[in-house]
Amino acid sequence: MKNAIDKLIEKIKETNNPTVIGLDPRYDMLPKSIKNKYGLNLKDVGNAIIEYNFSLIDSVHDIIPAIKPQIAFYEMFGIDGIKAFFETCKYAKEKGMIVIADMKRGDIGTTAQAYSNASIGKTLVEDIEFPIFDVDFVTVNPYLGTDGIIPFIQDCKKYNKGIFVLVKTSNKSSGDLQDLKLEDGKTIYEKVAELVNSLGKDLVGEYGYSSISAVVGATYPKQLKELREIMKLSYFLIPGYGAQGGKAEDIALGFDGNGLGGIVNASRSLMCAWKSDRWKDLYTDDQFAEATRAEAIRMRDELNLAISNVKGSGKYEKK
Amino acid sequence: MKNAIDKLIEKIKETNNPTVIGLDPRYDMLPKSIKNKYGLNLKDVGNAIIEYNFSLIDSVHDIIPAIKPQIAFYEMFGIDGIKAFFETCKYAKEKGMIVIADMKRGDIGTTAQAYSNASIGKTLVEDIEFPIFDVDFVTVNPYLGTDGIIPFIQDCKKYNKGIFVLVKTSNKSSGDLQDLKLEDGKTIYEKVAELVNSLGKDLVGEYGYSSISAVVGATYPKQLKELREIMKLSYFLIPGYGAQGGKAEDIALGFDGNGLGGIVNASRSLMCAWKSDRWKDLYTDDQFAEATRAEAIRMRDELNLAISNVKGSGKYEKK
Numbered sequence: 001m002k003n004a005i006d007k008l009i010e011k012i013k014e015t016n017n018p019t020v021i022g023l024d025p026r027y028d029m030l031p032k033s034i035k036n037k038y039g040l041n042l043k044d045v046g047n048a049i050i051e052y053n054f055s056l057i058d059s060v061h062d063i064i065p066a067i068k069p070q071i072a073f074y075e076m077f078g079i080d081g082i083k084a085f086f087e088t089c090k091y092a093k094e095k096g097m098i099v100i101a102d103m104k105r106g107d108i109g110t111t112a113q114a115y116s117n118a119s120i121g122k123t124l125v126e127d128i129e130f131p132i133f134d135v136d137f138v139t140v141n142p143y144l145g146t147d148g149i150i151p152f153i154q155d156c157k158k159y160n161k162g163i164f165v166l167v168k169t170s171n172k173s174s175g176d177l178q179d180l181k182l183e184d185g186k187t188i189y190e191k192v193a194e195l196v197n198s199l200g201k202d203l204v205g206e207y208g209y210s211s212i213s214a215v216v217g218a219t220y221p222k223q224l225k226e227l228r229e230i231m232k233l234s235y236f237l238i239p240g241y242g243a244q245g246g247k248a249e250d251i252a253l254g255f256d257g258n259g260l261g262g263i264v265n266a267s268r269s270l271m272c273a274w275k276s277d278r279w280k281d282l283y284t285d286d287q288f289a290e291a292t293r294a295e296a297i298r299m300r301d302e303l304n305l306a307i308s309n310v311k312g313s314g315k316y317e318k319k
Numbered sequence: 320m321k322n323a324i325d326k327l328i329e330k331i332k333e334t335n336n337p338t339v340i341g342l343d344p345r346y347d348m349l350p351k352s353i354k355n356k357y358g359l360n361l362k363d364v365g366n367a368i369i370e371y372n373f374s375l376i377d378s379v380h381d382i383i384p385a386i387k388p389q390i391a392f393y394e395m396f397g398i399d400g401i402k403a404f405f406e407t408c409k410y411a412k413e414k415g416m417i418v419i420a421d422m423k424r425g426d427i428g429t430t431a432q433a434y435s436n437a438s439i440g441k442t443l444v445e446d447i448e449f450p451i452f453d454v455d456f457v458t459v460n461p462y463l464g465t466d467g468i469i470p471f472i473q474d475c476k477k478y479n480k481g482i483f484v485l486v487k488t489s490n491k492s493s494g495d496l497q498d499l500k501l502e503d504g505k506t507i508y509e510k511v512a513e514l515v516n517s518l519g520k521d522l523v524g525e526y527g528y529s530s531i532s533a534v535v536g537a538t539y540p541k542q543l544k545e546l547r548e549i550m551k552l553s554y555f556l557i558p559g560y561g562a563q564g565g566k567a568e569d570i571a572l573g574f575d576g577n578g579l580g581g582i583v584n585a586s587r588s589l590m591c592a593w594k595s596d597r598w599k600d601l602y603t604d605d606q607f608a609e610a611t612r613a614e615a616i617r618m619r620d621e622l623n624l625a626i627s628n629v630k631g632s633g634k635y636e637k638k
Contacts, residue, residue: 024430027444040444072426072433076442078451082401106460107391107423108490108558111343114391123395125346125359132397141425143462144488145495169463171427176464180510181502188507191499239427 004136004162005213005235006205008098009260011065013316017300018255018307020066020100020237021056021292022267023088024073025049029272033286046080052288053088056271057095059289060296066098066136068237068265089135099135100237104166106141106148113151120152120161137162139215139237142192149199153212156203162211165196167227170217170240189223190230197231207260209235216254218246218264225253228261236262241299242269248306255307259316264303270295323455323481324532324554325524327417328579330384332635336619337574337626339385339419339556340611341586342375342407343392344368348591352605365399371607372407375590376414378608379615385417385455387556387584408454418454419556423485425460425467432470439471439480456481458534458556461511468518472531475522481530484515486546489536489559508542509549516550526579528554535573537565537583544572547580555581560618561588567625574626578635583622589614 002010012018027045034052038044057067067088074085089099105115113121119138122129140152140163152163168178168189178189193214200210210233216224218240227236236254240246241264254262269276274283274291278298283291321329331337346364353371357363376386386407393404408418424434432440438457441448459471459482471482487497487508497508512533519529529552535543537559546555555573559565560583573581588595593602593610597617602610 026433027442040447042442042444042449045444070426070430070433072424072430072437075437076433076451078437078442078449079398079402079405081437083398086398104424104426104460105391106425106462107389108488108493111389111391114345114389114395118391118394118397118400123346123361123397125361125364128359130361130397132395141423141460141462143425143460143485143496144490145492145497147490147492166462169427171463171466173464173466176514177462177507177511178464180507183500183502188496188499192496195495 001160003203003205004156004160004211005209006207007136008066008162008235008263009207009209011098012260012263015063015065016304017064018263018303019064019296019299020068020263020265021060021064021270021296022102022239022265023053023056023067023069023271024267025052025271026073029268031274031285031288042077042080045077046084049074049077049081049084050087053084054091055289056292057092057097059293061092061095061097063293063300064097064296066100066263067092068100068102070102070267086133089133098137100137100139100164101133101135102139104139104141106144108144109147109151112144112148116152116155120163121155121159137164139163140165142166142195146195146199153199153203156211162213164213164215164237165192167193167196167214168216168220168223170219170244170246174217193227193230197233200233204233209233209260213237215239218251219244221250221253224250228254228256237265238262239265242266248302249310251303252306252310255310259307266299270299320479322522322524323475323479323530324528325526326455327385327481327554327582328526328528330417331582334382334384335623336383337582337622338383338615338618339387339582339584340375340379340383340589340615341421341558341584342372342386342388342590343586344371344590345392348587350593350604350607352607361396361399364396365403368393368396368400368403369406372403373410374608375611376411376416378612380411380414380416382612382619383416383615385419385582386411387419387421389421405452408452417456419456419458419483420452420454421458423458423460425463427463428466428470431463431467435471435474439482440474440478456483458482459484461485461514465514465518472518472522475530481532483532483534483556484511486512486515486533487535487539487542489538489563489565493536512546512549516552519552523552528552528579532556534558537570538563540569540572543569547573547575556584557581558584561585567621568629570622571625571629574629578626585618589618
């Protein structure tokens with residue numbers, strides 16, 4: 001069986017698109033054409049989110065390789081929201097997309113194991129194994145140290161799954177902790193980078209990348225470039241493009257000379273394309289899914305151009 | 320309205336017990352007397368967990384001030400597990416207990432806001448505010464920096480709630496990151512400690528403690544003592560007692576001279592008391608809840624003795 005990162009890379013090659021669509025549905029961003037069909041209660045909101053997400057997946061599943069639902073935006077609607085999260089992951093998989101669950105889980109060993117069961121592993125009840133969210137990748141927070149990461153890695157091996165560990169995040173105050181300098185002159189994020197790179201050694205696939213990879217924000221191009229050097233084995237999940245300010249030419253620094261090495265997340269700019277300055281005169285509220293497709297194509301071309309400008313035109317070759 | 324930490328402290332005074340019962344139900348730990356009533360599917364397991372937790376809450380709600388359900392052990396059973404988590408929090412509140420949701424959430428600002436809505440805040444749909452889990456406290460991971468913590472703090476102010484931020488965790492590899500020394504000679508956990516202490520200043524209650532407080536593990540007594548000095552404003556949520564190896568005399572170091580300053584978590588040792596060497600000859604499987612009560616009383620007395628030995632006999636006075 002192909003390992004998880006190889007499956008992701010092959011999907012990126014197939015679509016010629018290093019984009020992941022972040023499915024982070026807030027109620028106020030839903031199109032009126034959907035809102036109007038549902039009531040103002042959590043169950044209806046859950047169903048409205050399912051309809052919205054399914055429409056977006058239908059519209060882009062052949063041109064975007066993966067979805068990244070952020071579970072916080074589902075959990076905020078309670079059990080109905082979690083149900084929408086589950087249905088979204090399931091539907092995207094049925095449509096052939098890779099699912100990266102953005103859960104940023106991190107806890108002590110036994111608890112990390114429970115989180116891993118829920119996301120990429122399975123839950124044992126007597127001798128029956130139940131898949132729960134059963135996604136391809138989950139994001140992991142490293143603050144608890146290696147014993148909070150290892151249960152996930154074991155499940156990656158067992159079930160051919162992957163994780164992205166937070167190294168350098170895209171938010172403004174990511175430096176509060178991550179940029180602090182240690183005695184030896186290294187920053188905390190560099191230390192985490194070395195840890196992740198070394199933990200990933202057993203799960204390197206055909207393209208030279210590991211299923212144990214890293215989150216590195218688009219908003220810190222200097223660090224992105226530096227981490228590309230340190231973390232030879234890590235594929236980068238790159239948030240921060242678009243609404244957060246990350247530019248295609250910055251993001252290109254996270255890629256290698258083969259056009260591989262990164263997958264770029266966009267949430268609002270794709271989900272709400274029909275409301276954006278760029279597309280609002282061309283698409284109406286009930287054409288939201290078409291607008292997302294148009295923006296996905298524009299973003300794909302912009303990224304591919306920037307990547308080939310910065311990194312040369314080598315495309316998707318094995319190392 | 321009383322702030323969150325004052326409500327917790329007054330519940331500790333009322334019960335004369337600085338214990339929080341960790342409700343982390345794994346299937347294999349459920350008593351046979353409950354297991355036998357339910358089938359081997361996720362819905363039934365969810366209902367079995369509800370029955371188990373409710374029995375434990377019934378048994379100890381008058382002698383233990385708070386519960387700490389770890390959401391990972393519910394999420395691992397999917398939507399039915401999350402439903403059990405919700406019902407457990409609701410039932411404990413009805414019984415007058417304080418609920419500390421152990422969710423260790425941490426993310427960039429907008430996402431942290433969504434997590435905060437789900438746990439201690441409310442979710443807005445048009446102009447209707449929906450409480451979701453509506454717990455008293457939630458645990459927060461600091462790796463993303465201040466903008467991942469501030470949305471929670473704002474909700475603490477708005478809704479009279481509290482958070483415990485991870486400072487020094489109880490697991491073996493907590494030192495991988497948390498103990499690293501920075502340029503200025505301080506460790507990362509000390510840096511986080513200072514940050515949390517300073518973020519908590521606006522929410523200090525009648526007893527001199529803040530609703531913005533800290534998780535500090537029982538398994539590192541040296542650090543517990545040191546952090547008690549640095550974090551004058553922080554109440555400590557102290558995991559690691561019992562099964563993880565933390566001893567009462569170590570834990571006492573996290574308390575002040577008034578017998579305040581800490582609340583000690585025990586999960587397995589309380590939940591599975593009927594199977595423990597100490598109680599197994601006195602209680603049968605279907606008396607699991609009585610065994611938990613007996614162990615709760617024993618633990619309470621052990622903690623109170625150790626705290627008064629180490630810290631003097633001052634009891635619950637305002638600073």
